[in-house]
Amino acid sequence: DAGVTQSPTHLIKTRGQQVTLRCSPISGHKSVSWYQQVLGQGPQFIFQYYEKEERGRGNFPDRFSARQFPNYSSELNVNALLLGDSALYLCASSFAIQNSPLHFGNGTRLTVT
Amino acid sequence: AQTVTQSQPEMSVQEAETVTLSCTYDTSESDYYLFWYKQPPSRQMILVIRQEAYKQQNATENRFSVNFQKAAKSFSLKISDSQLGDAAMYFCAYRSSGAGGTSYGKLTFGQGTILTVHP
Numbered sequence: 001d002a003g004v005t006q007s008p009t010h011l012i013k014t015r016g017q018q019v020t021l022r023c024s025p026i027s028g029h030k031s032v033s034w035y036q037q038v039l040g041q042g043p044q045f046i047f048q049y050y051e052k053e054e055r056g057r058g059n060f061p062d063r064f065s066a067r068q069f070p071n072y073s074s075e076l077n078v079n080a081l082l083l084g085d086s087a088l089y090l091c092a093s094s095f096a097i098q099n100s101p102l103h104f105g106n107g108t109r110l111t112v113t
Numbered sequence: 114a115q116t117v118t119q120s121q122p123e124m125s126v127q128e129a130e131t132v133t134l135s136c137t138y139d140t141s142e143s144d145y146y147l148f149w150y151k152q153p154p155s156r157q158m159i160l161v162i163r164q165e166a167y168k169q170q171n172a173t174e175n176r177f178s179v180n181f182q183k184a185a186k187s188f189s190l191k192i193s194d195s196q197l198g199d200a201a202m203y204f205c206a207y208r209s210s211g212a213g214g215t216s217y218g219k220l221t222f223g224q225g226t227i228l229t230v231h232p
Contacts, residue, residue, distance in 0.1 A: 042204050042222030056219055098218045104158035
């Protein structure tokens with residue numbers, strides 16, 4: 001079975017632009033979470049979606065938004081990019097919202113110039 | 114809010130030797146999960162070991178074991194017979210069990226420890 005897949009692998013954007021990152025969960029997994037990992041730090045929780053509904057949100061500005069589609073794939077959108085948004089964005093999927101192991105993708109490396 | 118602290122930014126070990134990575138956490142909850150994740154240069158976060166707080170017995174997965182001290186809020190990872198492939202960034206992470214009403218499975222990560230394995 002395929003693992004969690006994220007696209008694109010790398011992305012370079014300019015300040016003020018908007019970006020969309022995509023994630024396909026493991027087949028059968030209904031929950032998708034997004035994390036931001038700044039270089040040299042641990043990942044920070046951004047969102048969790050379960051059955052197409054937002055079930056949790058971390059301490060991130062409204063410039064960050066996400067959605068989950070009927071096939072359980074997910075998109076993370078970031079508007080008005082800042083230099084500080086440069087990071088590795090990790091997607092993780094799990095079968096249930098709680099008490100299920102999280103499976104991570106390889107991430108999308110976003111560079112904002 | 115829960116916090117996770119890893120006080121060792123870097124550790125090194127000789128191949129075949131044993132190394133222990135430290136982690137402390139802060140929470141007011143009584144039921145939760147603790148994890149160690151490994152992140153190699155490939156960037157993928159790989160689960161190494163998991164501990165349920167209600168279990169007194171320390172978790173073990175092959176060469177990896179933990180020392181879970183609930184009262185001290187300490188959760189260290191011991192890697193025995195270290196191998197070159199163990200070299201990576203290691204993260205300690207906390208997740209609520211949801212018993213306190215938390216409705217999602219948010220992971221709270223520490224800052225990470227870079228492990229170098231010398232041949």
